[in-house]
Amino acid sequence: MxxxxxxxxxxxxxxxxxxxxxxxxxxxxxPGLEADLAIVFSTCGLANPILLKNIQxxxxxxxxxxxxxAAALITPSGILKEGVILLLLSCPKTKISCYxxxxxxxxxxxxxxxxxxxxxxxxxKGMRREMCVVFSDGLLEDTSDFLKGxxxxxxxxxxxxxxxxxxxxSFSQTYQFYNGNVFSxxxxxxxxxxxxxxxxxxxxxxxxxxxxxxxxASYANIIQEIDGKKxxxxxxxxxxxxxxxxxxxxxxxxxxxxxxxxxxxxxxYLLRNAMLFNNNGSIVTHDTxxxxxxxxxxxxxxxxxxxxxxxxxxQVKSDMRDKKIELLLVINSASRLRLLGRSxxxxxxxxKEVLGQDIPxxxxxxxxxxxxxxxxxxFGHSYYHNQAIALLGxx
Amino acid sequence: xxxxLNGNVNLTVLACLLAALAITIVLLLxxxxxxxxxxxxxxxxxxxxxxDEQAKLIVxxxxxxxxxxxxxxxxxxxxxALQRISHELSKTLQQSxxxxxxxxxxxSDFGFHKALIFMEDKGGLSLKYQTGxxxxxxxxxxxxxxxxxxxxxxxxKNTTFSSSSVSSKFGKDISAIFGPNSxxxxxxxxxxxxCGFLYLASDSVQAPLTAGDEELVAILxxxxxxxxxxxxxxxxxxxxxxxxxxxxxxxxxxxxxxLEQLNSVSKRKTDFVSAxxxxxxxxxxxxxxxxxxxxxxxxxxxxxxxxxxxxxxxxHSDELVxxxxxxxxxxxxxxxxxxxxLEPLNIASCAENILDMLSPQLKEKTIxxxxxxxxxxxxxxxxxxxxxxxxxxxxxxxxxxxxEKSGEIRIQASTIGEFVQVNISDNGIGMNQNDANRIFExxxxxxxxxxxxxKGTGLGLTLVKNIVxxxxxxxxxxxxxxxxxxxxxxxxxAQI
Numbered sequence: 001m002x003x004x005x006x007x008x009x010x011x012x013x014x015x016x017x018x019x020x021x022x023x024x025x026x027x028x029x030x031p032g033l034e035a036d037l038a039i040v041f042s043t044c045g046l047a048n049p050i051l052l053k054n055i056q057x058x059x060x061x062x063x064x065x066x067x068x069x070a071a072a073l074i075t076p077s078g079i080l081k082e083g084v085i086l087l088l089l090s091c092p093k094t095k096i097s098c099y100x101x102x103x104x105x106x107x108x109x110x111x112x113x114x115x116x117x118x119x120x121x122x123x124x125k126g127m128r129r130e131m132c133v134v135f136s137d138g139l140l141e142d143t144s145d146f147l148k149g150x151x152x153x154x155x156x157x158x159x160x161x162x163x164x165x166x167x168x169x170s171f172s173q174t175y176q177f178y179n180g181n182v183f184s185x186x187x188x189x190x191x192x193x194x195x196x197x198x199x200x201x202x203x204x205x206x207x208x209x210x211x212x213x214x215x216x217a218s219y220a221n222i223i224q225e226i227d228g229k230k231x232x233x234x235x236x237x238x239x240x241x242x243x244x245x246x247x248x249x250x251x252x253x254x255x256x257x258x259x260x261x262x263x264x265x266x267x268x269y270l271l272r273n274a275m276l277f278n279n280n281g282s283i284v285t286h287d288t289x290x291x292x293x294x295x296x297x298x299x300x301x302x303x304x305x306x307x308x309x310x311x312x313x314x315q316v317k318s319d320m321r322d323k324k325i326e327l328l329l330v331i332n333s334a335s336r337l338r339l340l341g342r343s344x345x346x347x348x349x350x351x352k353e354v355l356g357q358d359i360p361x362x363x364x365x366x367x368x369x370x371x372x373x374x375x376x377x378x379f380g381h382s383y384y385h386n387q388a389i390a391l392l393g394x395x
Numbered sequence: 396x397x398x399x400l401n402g403n404v405n406l407t408v409l410a411c412l413l414a415a416l417a418i419t420i421v422l423l424l425x426x427x428x429x430x431x432x433x434x435x436x437x438x439x440x441x442x443x444x445x446x447d448e449q450a451k452l453i454v455x456x457x458x459x460x461x462x463x464x465x466x467x468x469x470x471x472x473x474x475x476a477l478q479r480i481s482h483e484l485s486k487t488l489q490q491s492x493x494x495x496x497x498x499x500x501x502x503s504d505f506g507f508h509k510a511l512i513f514m515e516d517k518g519g520l521s522l523k524y525q526t527g528x529x530x531x532x533x534x535x536x537x538x539x540x541x542x543x544x545x546x547x548x549x550x551x552k553n554t555t556f557s558s559s560s561v562s563s564k565f566g567k568d569i570s571a572i573f574g575p576n577s578x579x580x581x582x583x584x585x586x587x588x589x590c591g592f593l594y595l596a597s598d599s600v601q602a603p604l605t606a607g608d609e610e611l612v613a614i615l616x617x618x619x620x621x622x623x624x625x626x627x628x629x630x631x632x633x634x635x636x637x638x639x640x641x642x643x644x645x646x647x648x649x650x651x652x653x654l655e656q657l658n659s660v661s662k663r664k665t666d667f668v669s670a671x672x673x674x675x676x677x678x679x680x681x682x683x684x685x686x687x688x689x690x691x692x693x694x695x696x697x698x699x700x701x702x703x704x705x706x707x708x709x710x711h712s713d714e715l716v717x718x719x720x721x722x723x724x725x726x727x728x729x730x731x732x733x734x735x736x737l738e739p740l741n742i743a744s745c746a747e748n749i750l751d752m753l754s755p756q757l758k759e760k761t762i763x764x765x766x767x768x769x770x771x772x773x774x775x776x777x778x779x780x781x782x783x784x785x786x787x788x789x790x791x792x793x794x795x796x797x798x799e800k801s802g803e804i805r806i807q808a809s810t811i812g813e814f815v816q817v818n819i820s821d822n823g824i825g826m827n828q829n830d831a832n833r834i835f836e837x838x839x840x841x842x843x844x845x846x847x848x849x850k851g852t853g854l855g856l857t858l859v860k861n862i863v864x865x866x867x868x869x870x871x872x873x874x875x876x877x878x879x880x881x882x883x884x885x886x887x888x889a890q891i
Contacts, residue, residue: 013499045527081503168508170598210450211443238451239458249458256461257454297450299457339461341468 003326003394004090005360006030009075011083015046019054022086026059034060035088037096037190039329040067040177041364042084044167047175049182055086056180063088064098066188067177068135068165070364071334079337079344087362089327091394094130095193097123100178102186109142113149116189121153124193129154131198133329133392134162136187138174138367141221143384144287146187147370151382157372160382161200161392162189163331164368169251169338171275174367197395199319202371204271204333204388205308208260208296210238215293223259223283226295230281235274238297246277255335258387260298261289266373268308271298271386273335286368286386300387302343305336309347309389313354315374316393325355329392330363336387337365351391466605469506473611476504480615484622488629493622494524502526505611507595509575511536512619513546514583514591520546523591527598532574539572550589555581555613559604577604581616585624593619662730669726672719679719683712714850721854725837728861735778735865739889742775742782742815743768746806749786756794762802764790772808775815775886781862782886788855789819789882796823796845796880814868814885822879831874835860859884 008025010018038059042051047069056065073080101107101116120132132154136143143164150160165174178188192198213234217225226234235246235253246253253274260269276284289295316325328351337344352359369390372380483496494512502510509527513520520540525533540546557579558566570576575596583591593616597604686708689697697705727733743766750757750764757764775782793804807818826834830841838853840846863870863884874880 011500082500168598170508172598209454210447238454240451240455252458252462252465256458297454299454338465341465342471 002091002093004030005327006035006088007076007360007362008086008088009073009077009080009083011080013045013082015048015051015084016054018042018046018084019051019058019086022084023055023058026086026088030088030090032060035063035090036092036094037089037098038063038065038067039087039089039190039362040065040084041070041073041362042067042177043071043073043080043082044069044173044175045082046084047177047182049180051084052177052182053180059088064096064190065177065179066098066100066133066135066190068163068188068364068366069167069175069177070366071166071169072337072365074330074332074348074361074363074365076360076362079348085362085364087327089394091192091196093195095124095127097121097191097193098178098189100176100181100183100186100188102183104137104140104146104185104187106185109140109145110149110152112187113146114152115149116187117150117153120189120191124191127193128195129158130192130194130196131159131161131392132189132191134160134187134189134370135176135366136162136164136370137176137185138164138166139171140164140185142288143368143370147382147384150189157380158382159200159372159380160370161329161331161372161390162370163364163366163390164370166334166364166366169334171367197320197323199316199325199393199395200371200391201312201315201319202369202374202385202388202390203308203312203315204268204300204385205304205306205311206258206260206269206271206298206300206387207304208269209299210297212262213295213297215289215291215295218289218291221285221288222278223285223289231283232277232281234297235277235283243277243279243281250274250277255338256300258298258335259283259285259289260296262294262296263373269296269298270383271388273386287384300339302340302346305340306343306347306350309350310354312389312391313351316391317355320393320395323395325359325393325395327394328355328359328361328363329394330361331369331371331390331392332363332365333369333387333389334365334367336389347389355393466607470607470611472504473506473608476501477611477615477618481618484618487622488626490623490626490630493619493626497524497526499526502595505595505615506608507579507597509573509594509596509598511573511594512583512591513540513594520591527596528574536573543568543572545569545572546592549580549582549592553582553589555579555609555616557604557609557612560606560609574598579604579608579612581609581612583616583620583623585620585627590620590623592616665726665729668722669730672723672726675719676716679712679716683709683716686712714852718852718854721852721858725854725858725861728858728865731865733781733865735781737776737778737866739774740777740779740782742772742808742817742886743770745779745782746786746808746817749783749790750806753787753790753794756791757804760794760797760802761800762794762797762804764804764806766806768806768808773810773815774889776889777866777886781865785859785862785884786819788859792855792882793819793821793823793880795849796825797821798823810888811885813888815888816883816885818881818883820879820881825874825876825878825880827874827876831872831880834872835870 006026006029008022010021012018012021038055040052040055052065073083073085075085097120099116099120101112104112107115136146140146147160151158165176167174173184175182175184176186176188213226215223215226216228223231225231232243232246236243239246258271258273260271263270272289273286274283275286278284330351336347340347348361351361369385369388370382371385371390372382480497480501484493487493487496510525511522512524514523522533558577569578573594573596575598578594578596581593582589583593593612595612686705688694690702690705690709746766746768750766790804797804803822805820809816824843824845826841833839834841835856837857840851840853860870866886868885868887870884872880872882
């Protein structure tokens with residue numbers, strides 16, 4: 001067993017004290033706090049350079065730190081609504097290269113993806129590349145394009161697994177962490193090279209409902225028309241609500257009834273949240289939906305959510321075969337947290353049912369997930385998902 | 396040939412006709428099939444439309460169910476938070492502590508991210524609690540509140556309201572002051588009226604607020620106001636208690652100083668009695684000596700009348716010496732100048748010796764004396780000589796007051812806790828409660844026929860009391876007129 005992990009949490013309000021407490025918890029497992037990578041997830045109240053700088057000061061100097069803000073945190077002992085979680089990862093046989101990119105909107109999503117992946121590859125030239133973990137801003141309009149930029153540098157079939165930062169469902173500002181810096185409209189990534197055993201799984205559990213529809217007019221992440229009618233008419237028709245009523249209930253509808261894009265040979269549809277219903281009847285989605293896409297309205301239940309989490313965990317287990325999982329990184333969706341409500345812990349317990357009760361799992365609830373599709377048709381291409389639970393097992 | 400040709404034409408025509416007929420039949424069949432297919436397609440289309448309509452019904456029902464579920468979840472979380480806050484509030488009676496007991500997690504469980512509590516304070520409003528705001532934001536809110544006279548308007552409204560229950564203009568005005576669009580505001584009403592307000596809000600622009608939110612916040616505001624009332628009440632009681640304690644301390648000091656004065660007076664009295672007694676003994680000894688010389692006739696024969704007078708001088712001198720000795724002993728005991736020789740003492744044997752010593756008096760009045768002390772009674776820690784004096788005094792008194800021939804005296808002892816209690820009972824003339832209360836006072840003598848006949852100093856029982864108290868014991872009497880008396884005293888057990 002070469003990989004070691006230490007996990008520390010804190011729900012203190014003061015970022016300096018929260019860092020002290022989280023590091024102190026990690027010290028119990030890693031007395032010398034020697035690690036190759038530090039991953040930090042925090043709720044927005046603690047997304048502060050003081051938190052990161054104090055963590056950096058307390059752990060071994062020079063350890064790269066990446067992370068992001070979240071709607072809530074997943075800790076080994078349950079869900080934390082407010083606080084910070086620190087993961088120290090030690091993997092002596094693996095070379096980890098970290099980098100960040102800022103100002104994605106200004107640079108262009110694709111160009112920013114190329115820049116991040118290009119820079120990250122510099123320190124692992126000539127080495128076997130295993131996988132990349134990425135955390136990007138959850139309010140970007142085209143994460144898929146950003147992902148394509150990264151794939152342009154890494155190769156399209158290179159596994160990229162990650163999630164988008166979040167706030168407290170106010171969709172106002174989310175944060176990314178790199179070393180001691182906190183910024184928005186950016187992304188951070190860690191590339192694992194040389195040797196690493198890992199497995200991943202991604203599922204959402206939403207099912208298609210009603211007829212198949214076609215996107216007949218769209219621009220970037222705005223769907224203007226569906227089946228030749230204004231896009232919002234789809235939701236107006238299904239929910240028997242006026243546009244104004246839809247606008248009032250956007251958060252609930254966006255969380256519970258996303259748009260599903262049919263993917264040939266895949267077991268599940270690719271989901272996109274309807275973020276906004278514009279007054280002109282167009283719909284702003286959480287990512288682009290190409291013109292001509294066949295789409296369905298999707299519906300999910302608590303049971304289907306929990307069942308899908310089990311399926312994702314089974315995929316990780318299958319990838320890892322007989323290797324022990326030393327860390328389970330859970331990149332979950334804030335929408336699932338909302339749907340599950342008081343049953344959110346059941347989803348985490350479902351993961352443990354499949355992977356073992358004592359599995360160290362850490363993660364966060366964010367605004368999107370990046371993970372490869374499983375079927376052969378997609379050659380392991382990583383896609384941007386909404387409403388999904390993406391799992392990364394490392395052992 | 397023509398016939399042949401005609402026959403061929405006929406055949407061709409026939410074949411054509413047959414082919415046309417076959418094509419017509421096929422076409423008819425195809426048309427029929429097409430019609431069937433069209434009908435199937437129409438049926439399938441209708442089914443799809445129906446399924447889509449069903450899907451619409453499902454999705455509408457699901458939305459309503461989810462809304463209800465969310466509301467229910469929110470309400471349960473809110474109630475749990477309310478229960479936690481109420482429990483925390485019930486644990487403190489300090490006003491400053493009340494606000495510290497509300498955590499941001501509790502506010503979050505109520506479904507809000509920001510909270511403010513403002514209270515009236517010295518003619519103005521002051522912030523008592525906040526969560527979710529930056530320090531810089533608070534200063535801005537305070538200024539805007541003052542400029543808009545928000546609290547004045549709020550006091551007129553004086554009810555709980557939310558962003559979804561007020562007019563959009565008023566809602567916007569409030570949002571302009573505090574920030575978030577979704578909010579609930581509730582007055583804090585103490586027993587003497589509105590004293591501030593509780594503001595809860597969510598940054599999430601679309602967080603739905605319901606009447607349930609208003610009710611829950613109103614309950615929280617009521618709990619807070621009650622806790623503040625309780626704290627004020629406690630403060631008042633505490634202040635009164637402090638005042639009372641100060642008064643008690645002042646009185647205690649006064650009493651202590653009075654006691655000190657009393658002790659000082661008592662000591663001076665003891666010293667005086669001791670000094671006077673000493674001074675009296677020397678001339679008394681001389682008087683007794685000279686009287687003895689005269690009585691012995693060493694200075695010549697003395698007339699009978701003179702002898703009788705001299706004998707009286709001798710007798711009174713003896714009584715005076717006895718009285719002076721008693722006074723001296725009392726003074727010594729009070730001042731602690733008598734050194735007690737404490738030793739394990741068998742109380743039965745001590746009492747028996749004294750009964751032996753007093754047997755002539757007992758026989759003279761034909762009194763029955765019964766010693767009823769069990770053999771297993773533990774020893775006491777006492778000074779043998781002093782305890783003998785206690786027995787002599789108490790038994791002599793009993794002999795004095797019991798009737799001749801039918802007199803009975805009983806001595807009992809038993810162990811009670813760390814002490815041995817001795818009871819000396821008689822069937823004498825007894826005394827009333829007032830006499831019983833004063834019997835141990837110096838020079839106090841019960842006014843009864845026997846005391847009128849037999850002279851006494853009134854110091855014996857005082858001496859007895861002082862001896863018992865010098866042993867850390869207690870003495871008391873229970874008596875009724877004509878039913879006898881029981882004198883009881885306790886002495887500490889000797890350690891085995």
